[in-house]
Amino acid sequence: MASSRIMIVGGGVMGQGLAEAIASAGYDCLLIDKTTKLAENGIRLIGEAMDREISRWGLTQADKKAILSRIHASSDLTEAEDAEIVLEAIPEDLHLKQALFEKLDKVCGPEALLVTNTGTLSIS
Numbered sequence: 001m002a003s004s005r006i007m008i009v010g011g012g013v014m015g016q017g018l019a020e021a022i023a024s025a026g027y028d029c030l031l032i033d034k035t036t037k038l039a040e041n042g043i044r045l046i047g048e049a050m051d052r053e054i055s056r057w058g059l060t061q062a063d064k065k066a067i068l069s070r071i072h073a074s075s076d077l078t079e080a081e082d083a084e085i086v087l088e089a090i091p092e093d094l095h096l097k098q099a100l101f102e103k104l105d106k107v108c109g110p111e112a113l114l115v116t117n118t119g120t121l122s123i124s
Contacts, residue, residue: 005030005082005083005084005085006022006027006028006029006030006083006084006085006086006087007029007030007031007032007079007080007083007085007086007087008022008029008030008031008032008086008087008089009032009033009077009080009086009087009088009089009090009100009104010032010033010088010089010090010091010117011031011032011033011038011039011041011042011043011073012042012089012090012091014089014117015031015033015042015087015089016031016042016043016045016046016049018087018089018117019031019042019043019046019071020046020049020050020067020071022070023067023068023070023071024067026070027070028070028071028072029070029071029072030071030072030073030074030079030083031043031071031072031073031074032073032074032075032076032077032079032080033073033075034075035075036073036074036075038075039073039074039075040073042073043068043071043073046067046068046071047064047068050063050064050067050068051064077103077104077107078107080104080107080108080112081107081108081109082109083108083109083112084111084112084113085112085113085115086104086108086112086113086114086115087115087117088100088101088104088114088115088116088117089117092118092119092120092121094121097116097118097121101114101116
């Protein structure tokens with residue numbers, strides 16, 4: 001599979017789901033949160049959710065190992081400079097989201113695809 005720099009900013013429930021889905025599709029991704037410890041905790045919670053799937057025969061231990069090996073933790077937003085896709089999954093706070101996109105606009109290359117994840121805020 002072709003290498004792709006996919007980043008998820010926000011290691012909460014939505015960011016965890018995005019990271020798991022991306023890694024399950026065979027892509028490496030970087031899960032970024034305020035601290036690396038928070039991002040690592042997000043990965044730990046993904047593993048726990050996968051354990052529940054394993055107990056229901058939905059996944060194997062090998063699947064889990066392969067998926068988790070594709071998810072990496074960080075707190076360094078500057079790693080977005082060579083990202084192809086950046087998915088934002090931070091709390092539903094317009095000012096936080098605007099501030100994040102301002103930072104990403106300065107850090108990311110001009111070809112990067114910046115994606116927001118919101119259920120309550122108007123994107124326009």
